[in-house]
Structure formats: structure tokens, C-alpha cells
Amino acid sequence: MKLNLTVLSLVLFAAVSYGLYQLSYEVQELEKDLSSLNENIAENKETIRILKAEWTYQNRPDVLQALAGKYLPLLLIAPYQVASVGDVPYPPIDPKQFSVPVPQQKPRQNARPTAPSMPTGPVQLATFTRAGSLQ
Amino acid sequence: MSDLAWITKSPRPRITLSSPLGQKLSGDRHMALRLEGSAKETLEQGRNRLVMAGVIFAFCFVILAGRLIGLAISGIGTEESAISDADMAPPVAVGESKRAEIRDRNGVLLATTLTTASLFAEPKNVIDPKEVATKLTTVLDDMSEATILSKLASARNFVWLKRNLTPHQQYQVNALGIPGLHFRSEEKRFYPMGALVSHVLGFTDVDNRGIAGVEKYFDAQLGGSDESPSQDLMLSIDVRIQHALRDELSRHMSIFRAIGAAGMVMDVQTGEILGMVSLPDFDPNRPADFSGDSKFNRITLGVYEMGSTFKTFTTAMALDSGTVDLQGGYDATEPIRKAGFKIRDDHPKKRWLSVPEIFMYSSNIGAAKMADDVGPKKHKAFLAKLGLLDKPSLEIPEVGAPILPPRWNSLETMTISFGHGLSVSPLQLGTGIAAIVNGGHYINPTVVRRGDGDVVPAREVISAQTSDIMRRLMRLVVEKGTGSKATAEGYLVGGKTGTAEKAVDGRYKRDALIASFVSAFPMDNPRYVVLAMLDEPKGNAQTHGFRSAGWTAAPIVGRLISRIGPILSINPVDEDSEAVQKAMFIPINSKEKKLASF
Numbered sequence: 001m002k003l004n005l006t007v008l009s010l011v012l013f014a015a016v017s018y019g020l021y022q023l024s025y026e027v028q029e030l031e032k033d034l035s036s037l038n039e040n041i042a043e044n045k046e047t048i049r050i051l052k053a054e055w056t057y058q059n060r061p062d063v064l065q066a067l068a069g070k071y072l073p074l075l076l077i078a079p080y081q082v083a084s085v086g087d088v089p090y091p092p093i094d095p096k097q098f099s100v101p102v103p104q105q106k107p108r109q110n111a112r113p114t115a116p117s118m119p120t121g122p123v124q125l126a127t128f129t130r131a132g133s134l135q
Numbered sequence: 136m137s138d139l140a141w142i143t144k145s146p147r148p149r150i151t152l153s154s155p156l157g158q159k160l161s162g163d164r165h166m167a168l169r170l171e172g173s174a175k176e177t178l179e180q181g182r183n184r185l186v187m188a189g190v191i192f193a194f195c196f197v198i199l200a201g202r203l204i205g206l207a208i209s210g211i212g213t214e215e216s217a218i219s220d221a222d223m224a225p226p227v228a229v230g231e232s233k234r235a236e237i238r239d240r241n242g243v244l245l246a247t248t249l250t251t252a253s254l255f256a257e258p259k260n261v262i263d264p265k266e267v268a269t270k271l272t273t274v275l276d277d278m279s280e281a282t283i284l285s286k287l288a289s290a291r292n293f294v295w296l297k298r299n300l301t302p303h304q305q306y307q308v309n310a311l312g313i314p315g316l317h318f319r320s321e322e323k324r325f326y327p328m329g330a331l332v333s334h335v336l337g338f339t340d341v342d343n344r345g346i347a348g349v350e351k352y353f354d355a356q357l358g359g360s361d362e363s364p365s366q367d368l369m370l371s372i373d374v375r376i377q378h379a380l381r382d383e384l385s386r387h388m389s390i391f392r393a394i395g396a397a398g399m400v401m402d403v404q405t406g407e408i409l410g411m412v413s414l415p416d417f418d419p420n421r422p423a424d425f426s427g428d429s430k431f432n433r434i435t436l437g438v439y440e441m442g443s444t445f446k447t448f449t450t451a452m453a454l455d456s457g458t459v460d461l462q463g464g465y466d467a468t469e470p471i472r473k474a475g476f477k478i479r480d481d482h483p484k485k486r487w488l489s490v491p492e493i494f495m496y497s498s499n500i501g502a503a504k505m506a507d508d509v510g511p512k513k514h515k516a517f518l519a520k521l522g523l524l525d526k527p528s529l530e531i532p533e534v535g536a537p538i539l540p541p542r543w544n545s546l547e548t549m550t551i552s553f554g555h556g557l558s559v560s561p562l563q564l565g566t567g568i569a570a571i572v573n574g575g576h577y578i579n580p581t582v583v584r585r586g587d588g589d590v591v592p593a594r595e596v597i598s599a600q601t602s603d604i605m606r607r608l609m610r611l612v613v614e615k616g617t618g619s620k621a622t623a624e625g626y627l628v629g630g631k632t633g634t635a636e637k638a639v640d641g642r643y644k645r646d647a648l649i650a651s652f653v654s655a656f657p658m659d660n661p662r663y664v665v666l667a668m669l670d671e672p673k674g675n676a677q678t679h680g681f682r683s684a685g686w687t688a689a690p691i692v693g694r695l696i697s698r699i700g701p702i703l704s705i706n707p708v709d710e711d712s713e714a715v716q717k718a719m720f721i722p723i724n725s726k727e728k729k730l731a732s733f
Contacts, residue, residue: 020208060327061331079708
């Protein structure tokens with residue numbers, strides 16, 4: 001019994017220590033990861049800053065103007081080239097293409113109302129009336 | 136069977152002897168053997184020592200175990216956690232200690248801080264300086280071999296070879312793999328637009344402290360401090376407009392061989408300055424390479440006698456105070472002689488001129504008489520209301536105060552009425568014109584972008600009716616008067632020319648002019664004020680030798696408005712249409728004799 005308790009506690013101690021150290025190593029590993037990630041983020045941010053500055057530098061208005069002058073046949077916008085959406089006329093509508101088929105006859109003109117027949121069956125409801133007749 | 140055992144319950148050690156024969160010796164089966172004397176003492180001592188040693192060992196192990204557990208759990212005390220503690224700070228802090236960025240009104244980057252590598256050498260550790268110098272010149276093309284050699288020959292332990300390399304250069308130097316060369320990262324203020332926005336931005340010194348322009352004015356905000364983090368700044372400048380302005384100004388500056396030029400575009404409703412250019416200018420990336428003249432901001436710091444553009448203020452004042460109305464006029468047949476001065480017209484009509492004619496033909500005589508009717512006191516008060524007599528407030532340190540005449544009597548009023556005798560900065564002139572055309576509200580100029588819903592503080596200087604008449608009069612100048620070269624078809628430009636002789640050493644120099652043109656557009660509902668100024672323009676064959684503002688400064692404005700109108704989303708109108716003609720109509724009431732009876 002005494003021996004069992006000692007062995008058990010030793011095993012337990014070993015297991016807990018192992019777990020604890022494992023955890024500790026894991027945390028250390030994660031911390032290392034974190035610091036390298038943070039380093040990467042800082043580095044990337046710096047790179048983004050440089051690239052943004054580079055982008056702006058390459059897009060200087062005078063450079064763009066020189067390039068546009070070289071490759072694009074554009075001149076200053078003349079007033080007649082500016083219009084609002086309201087100034088744009090609607091295209092004429094072709095009646096054939098867009099016409100809606102109009103029925104030649106009024107619907108139901110030829111249809112005749114059929115008088116409702118008496119319900120077949122042995123029982124007749126007291127509320128039954130012939131169609132059209134006033135109640 | 137005999138055994139020797141501690142009888143635990145007994146307070147003293149006792150030896151139990153059982154008879155080897157197993158026979159009972161007496162009635163008592165156990166016989167206590169009590170040790171007495173020295174033997175007992177020795178045993179006691181041994182036991183005590185054992186217990187003491189056990190307790191000490193146990194204590195040590197407990198401490199060790201405790202420390203182990205503590206270390207395993209917290210990890211405090213190791214080197215690694217000290218690093219990660221710094222990393223535990225919120226991620227915002229990464230790279231935020233830098234000087235903040237400056238952007239234009241659309242978010243285009245104007246100034247930023249980059250971490251650059253600076254190359255230094257430890258001459259002691261450089262093995263072969265000659266070879267190093269040869270190799271380095273292939274990468275650092277702006278440094279000669281001799282310079283590098285002389286630097287490497289120094290006896291010091293540390294010598295800068297080149298500050299602020301580009302990332303590409305750093306890579307190349309690394310690729311050379313020379314021992315004894317090292318990098319140190321430094322922060323460098325970088326202006327990607329170069330000279331474009333130079334005077335507004337200003338520049339910083341080696342330690343990244345602002346020493347001019349908004350860099351200086353907002354130094355605390357941009358640099359940040361321990362209490363407040365650095366904050367980005369958004370200017371009211373629009374780089375597209377700034378570029379168009381600079382482009383037109385520099386082109387006309389070279390056409391007319393002027394020594395300087397300046398221009399400004401300003402929103403009349405908010406006072407925001409969309410473009411502000413002073414030429415010659417400098418590259419804020421390397422301010423040391425430029426002369427002091429190129430750093431002089433002609434728009435805000437320079438004060439000039441503006442000439443006839445002041446007739447706008449004179450006319451507005453006379454109409455607003457009611458001393459003359461649109462039907463009235465003055466006789467401009469004879470030059471005015473007063474206190475030894477002679478006030479005469481540049482384009483004399485030699486007849487009676489109505490108020491619109493005085494403005495349109497820019498008659499000095501008419502303007503002088505108009506101002507004299509109002510009187511010096513009222514004149515001074517009116518110009519003070521327009522902010523022309525005080526140093527204007529703008530968010531850059533380089534702002535010049537106007538130069539007032541020592542006395543302000545009838546003669547001074549007469550000369551100031553056509554813009555001589557009072558020196559103001561072009562910024563003040565533009566702000567004043569904005570107040571005249573926007574319905575009569577003076578709005579403080581600013582280079583910082585206002586929020587969309589901000590209430591702009593304004594004070595009334597003239598009535599809305601006077602402002603409306605002034606719009607029509609300014610339109611008349613461009614349509615039929617001296618400013619016809621400022622026409623930008625569709626944008627209803629209105630403005631006023633101003634040609635003034637430069638005062639040098641208290642005398643007017645006849646051959647040195649300041650030609651300016653101040654305008655607003657579109658005149659039916661003015662949105663922007665545009666100002667252009669040339670310093671000492673010279674006439675050429677195209678202008679038939681004329682150097683006056685109508686020939687030199689007005690075309691800048693015309694070209695510029697055609698360019699920036701679409702950017703500012705101004706809807707062009709048909710200037711000949713009846714509605715526009717009606718909106719811009721002004722009765723001229725000329726008494727000119729028509730040459731009808733030939």
C-alpha cells in the first residue's frame with residue numbers, strides 16, 4: 001500500500017512535470033513565433049510605405065502628362081465635350097420591334113355564361129341559389 | 136529467531152531481545168535493554184545530525200522545486216521573454232513613432248518618412264581600401280573613387296560613406312560582400328512630388344524637425360510626442376490643380392522671360408487653397424542645393440503694389456457705400472495733378488467715363504476720383520475689413536505683413552485706389568477678391584482641408600447686390616475690356632488686370648513690372664478664384680512688345696481655367712446663349728460719341 005502510494009505519487013509527479021515543461025516549451029515556441037511575426041509585420045509595413053512612396057513618385061503629374069502627351073491623342077476638354085446625362089437624347093423607338101401585341105377581340109366576348117346545373121346528389125343545400133339571381 | 140527493532144512508541148530506543156532458544160526467561164517476554172552513558176549519547180547525536188541533514192536537504196529541494204515550478208509557469212527571467220515583452224505592445228505601435236504623413240485633399244501622398252540604410256565603414260577592418268573604393272563606385276555612382284579612398288584612409292573607427300541609400304543600392308552593396316562596411320537605419324523625410332508643392336510643404340532638417348512651411352507650422356502634430364501620437368495631415372491642395380498651375384506659370388514665365396511667377400487657386404466658399412505656386416521653387420528633398428530666392432514664397436511672403444486689381448476693391452467700396460451708382464461716372468479727360476504727383480491713364484479715353492467703363496478700361500483717373508469721393512477714413516476701414524491691412528493668418532510660417540503708407544490722406548487714397556502706395560501679398564489680394572465675388576463674405580484662407588460639414592466662419596464686407604454687380608463688372612473686363620485674353624470658353628471667366636511698376640529703393644522702375652491677373656469663375660455663381668502674377672515680364676513679338684498684364688498674365692489664367700475647369704467639375708455653359716447673356720448683363724451707359732454719321 002505504502003509502496004503503491006509512493007510509486008503513484010512519483011508517476012503523477014513525473015507526468016505533471018512532463019506536462020508542465022511541455023506547456024512551457026510550447027509557450028516559448030509561440031512567443032518566438034509571435035516575435036518573428038511582429039518583426040515581419042513591421043518589415044512589411046515599412047516595405048508598404050516605401051512602395052507607396054515609390055508609386056506616388058512614379059505617378060507624378062508631370063510624368064503622367066509627358067506620357068499622355070507621348071502616347072495618347074488627347075487634347076484639352078472643350079466645353080462641347082461636356083454634357084450631363086439629361087442632355088443625351090433617347091434613341092427613337094422602332095414601333096415594330098417594341099410593339100405590344102394588341103388582342104383584336106375583347107376577351108370573353110364569345111364566351112357564354114353557362115347556367116350552373118343543380119348539384120347532383122341526394123342532398124340539396126337550403127342556401128343554394130341559381131347563379132345571377134339575387135339572394 | 137532474534138531481531139533488533141526500534142520500538143517506535145517508546146520515547147527511548149529500546150532493544151528487545153528474545154531468547155535464542157525461544158524459551159521464556161521470565162514472565163515478561165520483552166526485556167528492555169536500556170543503554171546508558173556514552174553509548175546512548177552517541178546514538179542520540181547521530182540521530183539528531185541525520186534529522187538536521189535531512190531537513191536541510193528537504194528544504195533545499197523544496198526551494199529548487201518551487202523555483203522550477205515558478206520558472207516553468209511564468210518563464211520570467213529568461214532572455215526570450217524579455218524580447219517578447221516588447222512585442223506584447225499593441226500592434227499599432229509598430230512603425231508609428233515616425234513623423235506623420237502629409238497628403239493632399241484627395242489622399243495623394245505629399246510627404247512621408249522612410250527608413251533608409253546609411254552606409255558606414257570601420258576603416259580598421261577594411262582590408263583593401265583601393266579595391267573597396269573601386270567596387271563601391273560601381274554602386275554609388277555619385278561618389279568618386281578618390282572621395283571614398285580619402286574617407287577610408289581616416290584614422291577614426293567610424294566614418295560615414297553615404298547617408299540614406301535606396302533599397303536597391305543597399306542590396307547591391309550587400310551583394311558586394313565587403314567586410315568592414317555596415318549599415319545603420321535612419322529615418323528620412325521623403326517628398327515624392329519633388330518641387331511641385333515645395334512652398335506649402337516646406338522642409339525638415341537632418342533630425343526630421345520641420346523648419347519651413349506646414350512642416351514647421353504643424354511640427355508638433357506631425358512629430359508627435361509622448362502624450363499624443365503623431366497625426367497625419369491633410370492639406371487643401373489638389374496636386375492635379377497644383378501641377379496645372381505650376382505648368383502654366385513656368386511655361387509663361389519662360390515665354391515672357393520673367394524673373395519670377397506666382398499663382399493661386401482658391402475656393403471662394405471655404406477659403407481652401409487648392410493650388411499655390413511660387414516660381415522659382417525648390418526640391419524639398421534637397422533644400423540645401425537651392426538658393427534663398429527659390430525658397431522665397433511670392434504668394435504669401437512677398438508683398439507687392441498690385442496695381443489696377445485694386446480697382447475692384449475701389450469700385451466695390453464706392454458702389455457699396457452709395458457714393459456713386461452704376462449710372463454715374465467721372466470725367467477722365469484730364470490727368471489729376473496733386474501734391475507734385477500726376478495721375479494719368481495708361482489707355483486714355485479723354486472723356487467722361489461711366490463706372491463700368493472706368494473698371495473696364497482700367498482708368499486711374501476715374502478710380503482715384505471714385506475713392507476720393509468716399510474719403511480716406513472709409514477707404515481705410517473698407518480695406519481693413521477685407522483683411523488687406525493686417526498680416527493674414529495662414530498655416531505656414533512664411534506670411535508677410537502688408538506695407539502701409541505712413542500717412543493715409545486724400546493723396547494716398549487716390550493712389551491706393553488703383554493699387555499704388557499699399558503693398559499686399561498676392562494671398563491677401565486673392566482672399567479679398569474671393570470676398571468680393573462670393574456674395575460679400577470674408578473667409579479666412581487655409582491650406583488645410585476643411586471637413587465636409589464644417590461651418591466656415593465668415594464676416595460680411597459688402598452686400599450681396601454689390602457682389603452681384605462686381606461679378607458682372609469683372610465679367611465685362613474679360614468680355615470686352617483689358618482682360619480679353621483670359622477667356623476660357625464655357626467657364627464664364629471674369630477678372631481684373633493689374634500692371635504695376637516695381638518700387639525699387641523708393642522709386643518706381645519703369646522697366647520692371649509686376650503683371651497680375653486676378654479672376655473668378657464661373658461668374659454666374661463663382662466657385663474659384665484664380666490669381667496669376669509675373670515678376671518683370673518682357674514683351675515679345677507675339678504680344679507686340681507689350682508687357683502689361685492683359686498680354687502676359689491674363690493668358691495664363693485663360694489656359695489654366697480651361698485645364699482645371701473639368702477637374703473641378705464645373706459645368707461649361709454656352710456663353711452666347713440668351714440666359715447667360717442676361718445673367719451677365721450690365722448697362723455700360725457710355726457717352727462715347729458714336730461715329731455713325733460718316
